[in-house]
Amino acid sequence: xxxxxxxxxxxxxxxxxxxxxxxxxxxxxxxxxxxxxxxxxxxxxxxxxxxxxxxxxxxxxxxxxxxxxxxxxxxxxxxxxxxxxxxxxxxxxxxxxxxxxxxxxxxxxxxxxxxxxxxxxxxxxxxxxxxxxxxxxxxxxxxxxxxxxxxxxxxxxxxxxxxxxxxxxxxxxxxxxxxxxxxxxxxxxxxxxxxxxxxxxxxxxxxxxxxxxxxxxxxxxxxxxxxxxxxxxxxxxxxxxxxxxxxxxxxxxx
Amino acid sequence: xxxxxxxxxxxxxxxxxxxxxxxxxxxxxxxxxxxxxxxxxxxxxxxxxxxxxxxxxxxxxxxxxxxxxxxxxxxxxxxxxxxxxxxxxxxxxxxxxxxxxxxxxxxxxxxxxxxxxxxxxxxxxxxxx
Numbered sequence: 001x002x003x004x005x006x007x008x009x010x011x012x013x014x015x016x017x018x019x020x021x022x023x024x025x026x027x028x029x030x031x032x033x034x035x036x037x038x039x040x041x042x043x044x045x046x047x048x049x050x051x052x053x054x055x056x057x058x059x060x061x062x063x064x065x066x067x068x069x070x071x072x073x074x075x076x077x078x079x080x081x082x083x084x085x086x087x088x089x090x091x092x093x094x095x096x097x098x099x100x101x102x103x104x105x106x107x108x109x110x111x112x113x114x115x116x117x118x119x120x121x122x123x124x125x126x127x128x129x130x131x132x133x134x135x136x137x138x139x140x141x142x143x144x145x146x147x148x149x150x151x152x153x154x155x156x157x158x159x160x161x162x163x164x165x166x167x168x169x170x171x172x173x174x175x176x177x178x179x180x181x182x183x184x185x186x187x188x189x190x191x192x193x194x195x196x197x198x199x200x201x202x203x204x205x206x207x208x209x210x211x212x213x214x215x216x217x218x219x220x221x222x223x224x225x226x227x228x229x230x231x232x233x234x235x236x237x238x239x240x241x242x243x244x245x246x247x248x249x250x251x252x253x254x
Numbered sequence: 255x256x257x258x259x260x261x262x263x264x265x266x267x268x269x270x271x272x273x274x275x276x277x278x279x280x281x282x283x284x285x286x287x288x289x290x291x292x293x294x295x296x297x298x299x300x301x302x303x304x305x306x307x308x309x310x311x312x313x314x315x316x317x318x319x320x321x322x323x324x325x326x327x328x329x330x331x332x333x334x335x336x337x338x339x340x341x342x343x344x345x346x347x348x349x350x351x352x353x354x355x356x357x358x359x360x361x362x363x364x365x366x367x368x369x370x371x372x373x374x375x376x377x378x379x380x381x382x383x
Contacts, residue, residue, distance in 0.1 A: 089286045114334065130334060233382075236334030239307050 034203035037165040042125075042199050045235060046227040047115040054226075060084050060111055060182035062209060062223035073186055073216040080184020095184070096177055101132070101240040103153035105178025106171050107193050107209060109134050110225065117235045125159060125167070132240040138169050149173025151189055167197040180211060180221070188215045203229045288357040288367050295355040296366070298326055305333050305343035312368070314352060326364040328354050330371075331381055338382035350374050 050058040057064055060082075069077060083093035096102040104112065112131035119126040127136040138157040149156045155174035162168050171193040180187050196208040204227070211221040298316035312328040330336060336345075346352065355370040371378045 083286070087286065114332070233338060236337060237307070238332055238334060 034201040037199040037201050039164040040161050040167075041120065042118045042167055042197055042205065043120050045115050045117045045230045045233045046205055047230050047233070048110075048113070049226055049228045051226060058225060059113055061185070062107075062181060062211075062221060062225075067180075067185060067211075067221040068218040069185070070214075070216055070218055076186035076216070077184060080179065080186070082182055082184045084182050095182070096179070097240070102177060103134060103175075104131065105153050106136065106155045106157075106174055107195075107211065108179050108181055109136075109154070111182045112238075114238055115230060115233060115235065128235055130235045131238050133237070136171075145170050145172055151175050153178065155191075155193065162196075165199045167199075169195045169197065171195070185221075186216050187211070187213045190215060205229070287359055287361075289360045290357050292357065293355055293369065294358050294366065295353060296326060297351065297353040300346050300348055300350040300352055301325075302348060303343070303346035305336070305341075308332055310336055310341075312346060312352070312354070314354075316364075324364065326354075326366065328356070328366045328368045328371075330368055335382050336380075339379040341378070345378070346373060 048058060054064075079094075081088045081092060081094045083090060083095050083098055090098060093099060097104050097108070109129050109131065112129070114130035116127055116129040119128060123139070123141040125138045125140055127138065129135070134154065136154050136157055138159040140159050143158060145158050146156055149172045151173050153175050155171040157169050157171040159167055159169040172191070174187070174189065174191050174193070176187060176189045176191075178187075179185060180191075191211065191213040194208075194210040194212070198206045198208065200206060207225045207227065209221075209223050209225070211217065296316050298314040300312060300314045302313040304311045304313070310330040310333055312330065314326050314328065316324045316326055318324050333341075351374060353372040354366055354368045356366040356368040358367075359365045368380070371380060
């Protein structure tokens with residue numbers, strides 16, 4: 001109970017103290033009672049449930065503050081016309097996902113408002129994102145991260161456990177056509193994404209993100225997102241090809 | 255919109271709070287094309303319900319103040335989200351009377367982003383949670 005009280009106080013504080021945003025963003029929700037996390041198991045369907053202080057931005061970016069971009073990063077970011085801020089419509093955006101159905105890439109895939117599922121096997125763990133059948137294969141067979149990776153949309157990932165309940169994943173070789181988020185923050189093919197999936201109890205997981213890309217970011221961009229287990233849900237089908245393009249016609253009212 | 259003041263129900267209310275709460279449900283593309291400063295409510299009869307990606311569509315017909323039929327198009331969220339809220343492709347059928355509240359296109363076209371929906375059996379849940 002004491003922990004719950006502290007969590008609730010943090011959440012309330014986070015709602016009102018935006019000036020302490022780094023602390024506020026990391027304040028967890030008051031949690032419902034949950035059994036402890038199982039050992040080396042994050043399988044199941046998970047859904048983003050952001051604390052109040054974060055819900056205004058977690059559908060499109062990692063932090064309330066802008067990341068610290070290099071001059072190259074700022075130039076590329078100025079070329080991005082994201083559709084979710086209200087300034088650009090489907091006809092004027094250059095979002096590669098919405099206009100071309102490009103795969104979202106890692107880590108932008110987290111900014112589609114649909115759940116994802118972990119499927120664990122002895123040698124790899126699959127991440128099945130509901131958005132557009134997106135799959136990530138995270139190798140856990142002990143192989144090293146490639147030093148000169150081939151470039152793919154979702155990157156090459158290896159993972160390992162730290163302690164009983166934290167699954168650590170490193171990803172490299174991500175296509176630089178993808179955005180880091182829905183706002184269009186850019187990255188290069190040298191991007192390294194580190195994700196720490198911390199199952200804090202059976203029903204709750206936190207992901208610590210660290211994006212490192214010296215050509216685009218003057219320092220690593222970090223955030224923590226909050227997820228809840230949805231044991232009764234099944235991953236459905238969200239397809240992009242053929243569907244999203246029709247929205248140009250729909251939104252313009254033609 | 256004056257043609258809607260008789261017959262079909264038309265209510266315009268401030269929607270800022272509703273927008274803040276519901277925006278993530280509609281997050282795959284922008285909302286810039288819709289007038290989110292006003293909520294419009296219309297009652298009509300379903301002509302077709304299309305349970306498709308990326309967002310389910312309801313084609314329905316209202317009557318203007320002259321009693322003339324007026325086609326409307328309403329947009330919901332993704333079928334997967336609606337499924338988790340209990341929907342199927344048969345939740346709405348041609349002939350069903352619905353009352354839809356939401357935002358319409360700035361162009362004035364009768365295309366609505368539906369934020370609240372009353373079906374033949376009462377209010378319908380528009381997202382999984």
